[in-house]
Amino acid sequence: MQTKIPQEIFQQEMLSILYLDDEGKDLDNFKSKAQKFRNDPSNAYKDHLGIRIDTVQDFDSALQLLQKSEYNIFVCDHNMPGKRGLDFILFVKKDLPDIIYVLYTGAGGVFPDVKQRCRENDILFFEKTGGFSTLVEKLLRQKSSSGKQPLKKVVAMTNLAAFYQRVSKEIIDDMKAVEEEDPDFRLIVGGKSYSPSQIIQEISDPGSEFGYTYLCNYYEGLKLLNKK
Amino acid sequence: MFPKFNFRWPPANKNTNIAVFITDSRTCPCFYLHTLAAALPLNLLLSATRADDSSKQQIISSLKKSKSILLYAHGDESKMQFYYKSFVNNREQDIFIPNDWWKDFHGHATKAYFHTCYGSQILSSKALSGIFANWVSYSGPVHIIQSKIEAVKKINSNFYSSVSQAIQLRSSPAALKAALESIYKNIESDLYDANGKVKAHTAIIQLLGNNYNSLVCSA
Numbered sequence: 001m002q003t004k005i006p007q008e009i010f011q012q013e014m015l016s017i018l019y020l021d022d023e024g025k026d027l028d029n030f031k032s033k034a035q036k037f038r039n040d041p042s043n044a045y046k047d048h049l050g051i052r053i054d055t056v057q058d059f060d061s062a063l064q065l066l067q068k069s070e071y072n073i074f075v076c077d078h079n080m081p082g083k084r085g086l087d088f089i090l091f092v093k094k095d096l097p098d099i100i101y102v103l104y105t106g107a108g109g110v111f112p113d114v115k116q117r118c119r120e121n122d123i124l125f126f127e128k129t130g131g132f133s134t135l136v137e138k139l140l141r142q143k144s145s146s147g148k149q150p151l152k153k154v155v156a157m158t159n160l161a162a163f164y165q166r167v168s169k170e171i172i173d174d175m176k177a178v179e180e181e182d183p184d185f186r187l188i189v190g191g192k193s194y195s196p197s198q199i200i201q202e203i204s205d206p207g208s209e210f211g212y213t214y215l216c217n218y219y220e221g222l223k224l225l226n227k228k
Numbered sequence: 229m230f231p232k233f234n235f236r237w238p239p240a241n242k243n244t245n246i247a248v249f250i251t252d253s254r255t256c257p258c259f260y261l262h263t264l265a266a267a268l269p270l271n272l273l274l275s276a277t278r279a280d281d282s283s284k285q286q287i288i289s290s291l292k293k294s295k296s297i298l299l300y301a302h303g304d305e306s307k308m309q310f311y312y313k314s315f316v317n318n319r320e321q322d323i324f325i326p327n328d329w330w331k332d333f334h335g336h337a338t339k340a341y342f343h344t345c346y347g348s349q350i351l352s353s354k355a356l357s358g359i360f361a362n363w364v365s366y367s368g369p370v371h372i373i374q375s376k377i378e379a380v381k382k383i384n385s386n387f388y389s390s391v392s393q394a395i396q397l398r399s400s401p402a403a404l405k406a407a408l409e410s411i412y413k414n415i416e417s418d419l420y421d422a423n424g425k426v427k428a429h430t431a432i433i434q435l436l437g438n439n440y441n442s443l444v445c446s447a
Contacts, residue, residue, distance in 0.1 A: 191345065
């Protein structure tokens with residue numbers, strides 16, 4: 001199948017996060033927020049975004065895991081004993097530039113220069129009071145603007161996920177109307193034929209390859225018509 | 229074994245020199261072309277089967293006079309051969325067109341449009357590479373809609389007749405491909421009727437997206 005639409009839409013894209021915080025309750029709170037986000041029925045990325053979170057409470061453990069594992073996001077508390085989170089991020093970032101770094105703090109306002117240093121060093125600043133969905137959105141935007149490959153992929157995927165949610169009802173309604181008008185309607189795809197009810201069934205199944213292809217083609221078709 | 233064809237000469241302008249292969253299976257979407265045949269500028273229409281093998285030379289001889297070939301058929305998923313569906317002894321069968329048979333066209337047909345799945349891979353395969361110098365086809369599965377809904381019939385009809393005209397007017401594969409792209413894009417003008425937007429528009433638009441992006445031409 002030749003299509004310009006990225007194939008990521010039905011692949012589980014993974015936000016692989018390592019979170020460093022000396023406060024155990026903050027680690028638990030972060031995980032709890034992520035769990036709530038995963039289970040939220042209004043979560044647009046629900047079926048398409050996997051989130052893995054590992055947590056550590058000291059710098060040495062964080063460094064070891066970052067060097068060994070394939071994390072694409074490192075979330076770090078700022079106020080920790082012995083060293084500031086931002087300084088640690090800047091230290092790690094020299095050797096691991098492809099990771100998205102997030103300075104996660106509840107006291108950003110106390111250090112007026114912190115936000116500025118984050119901006120200057122391509123580090124995302126995020127307050128602990130913010131919602132997890134907002135953090136995910138910021139991560140996706142950060143990925144997009146940074147031009148880092150894994151992030152671009154996620155942005156493309158989430159755009160399509162939103163598109164899928166928007167148009168699947170339109171396709172199903174359209175096929176219901178078609179079936180009523182012409183029960184013999186068939187879409188022939190590479191020698192296989194699909195009735196309107198079969199199309200509805202496939203579109204309703206998020207794991208269906210046919211449904212995915214239909215959606216991608218529809219997206220491409222709309223783009224072509226809009227370009228005219 | 230060489231497939232058996234019957235063939236006829238539709239009452240069309242023979243100066244156009246277009247040869248067309250289509251099916252005699254009513255379950256195949258290409259069968260729809262029969263209803264359009266009279267309106268298309270064709271000089272030879274081939275379908276299967278029930279003719280004896282002796283017709284082969286006559287068919288080939290006629291086709292060699294054609295400057296263009298349109299093939300509305302199927303591409304084998306193994307991307308090695310073309311085939312079409314036909315009724316033999318009241319049963320629908322896939323009739324494969326032997327690759328050897330196409331070799332008779334070497335140096336004859338100057339332009340070819342293969343409306344088949346995986347046409348580009350088959351034409352570029354070891355067996356057929358170089359037989360047709362100038363062709364346009366598809367790199368993936370082709371999507372087709374069969375329906376009695378007026379707008380769909382109109383879109384199909386316009387598509388097939390526009391393709392026949394395009395292959396006459398365009399001299400290079402790139403120009404023919406561009407003409408086909410334009411035909412697909414113009415589908416929008418047929419999407420509406422007096423009552424507004426037609427039904428089946430999602431299927432038509434997805435067909436546009438698929439077929440447009442799969443179009444490939446020879447260098």
